[in-house]
Amino acid sequence: MSASDYDVELDARGLFCPEPVMMLHNRINDVEPGGILRVIATDPSTTRDIPRFCQFLGHELVSHQASDDLFIYLIRRAE
Template identity: 80%
Template structure:
């Protein structure tokens, strides 16, 4: 999946735990089931928290990319 293939984006740069996941919890509801949300964050704790969020709530973590201090996730919303 290329970087342009997502429906909505959540920019959580500069935010720290638990804010990125709290914002993700709200923003994922703006995506239709099966749609893709792109999350951009700078908090290293998201590497742990976002996969757990997806697993716990039934969303698919399509990709996780770390580029220096930037973390980019593509999440497919579950039903």
């Protein structure tokens, strides 16, 4: 995945619930509507919390990848 696949990145590695979602809530505002935010996290609870965040606020979870202890999300900001 290259930087051209997303507009803004949030690195939440090493943070634990609820910090990644709190940071996501602030960082999504740095993305233009329709733009993509890439989130990198190490907290397994993000596999539950980030999809719920997207569903609740109307953002699109474009993709989710998990490998070892790393979770990567691409989120399209709602219009």
